[in-house]
Amino acid sequence: MSFDYQLSISKRRQSVAIKVTADGVKVFAPYGIDKHWLDAWLKSKSQWVESKKQSVSAQQQRIQAPFDSQQLLIFGEQYKFECSQSRSYIDHDTQCVGLKTRAQPGSEGARKALFKLLNQTLLSYVTPLLAEYSQRMSSQYQELKIREYKRRWGSLSSNGTLALNSLLVGAPKWVIDYVVVHELAHYHVMAHNQAFWQIVAQHYPNYREAQAYLRHQGVRLQIEK
Structure with a gap:
């Protein structure tokens, strides 16, 4: 055995x-x-x-608590996190995140400021990605929303609203790519049936690896309140 x-x-x-x-x-x-x-x-x-x-x-594993640990996952890599006196930024070269906020570190106000920065970072990555895959998959959406969700990584509603979980910014880019393909595939098939997975597999052959990452490592992307 x-x-x-x-x-x-x-x-x-x-x-x-x-x-x-x-x-x-x-x-x-x-x-x-x-x-x-x-x-x-x-x-x-x-x-x-x-x-x-x-x-x-x-x-x-411990959920991310950047205000305590001074670390934060960005695109699957561990970045140094600090409160900045000058500006909020994410420096990918030095792998450092700086957050400027008047709110007390660890407070709900500081957390909202952090998510604003993370949402901007995720938006910058997925915007060209969505344009590329929308054309390649002949898929459309009317509006993009990025916010924190508890139980889903993304969704595409019947009215064309495509939503992505803010926490995806902590996942490797190849995992984010999968979520984008997954949601755009729902433009053609809303159900998770064989036809749907055939579309996903056509445009993202290694989708099972990305699914496994989110299933096993997804909890690490959460940010402690």
């Missing part, structure tokens, strides 16, 4: 189940189950278990 697990047998169970937590992997099985069948079944689930373990590990 490619992973260690704790086995729990019960006469009340009718089926086999796997639970992955921070404490390890637990397998629940009915009394009298064939051990050889169970070993083979668990072996077939090895990749799924590994994926769940990575997800649990990522969820345990």
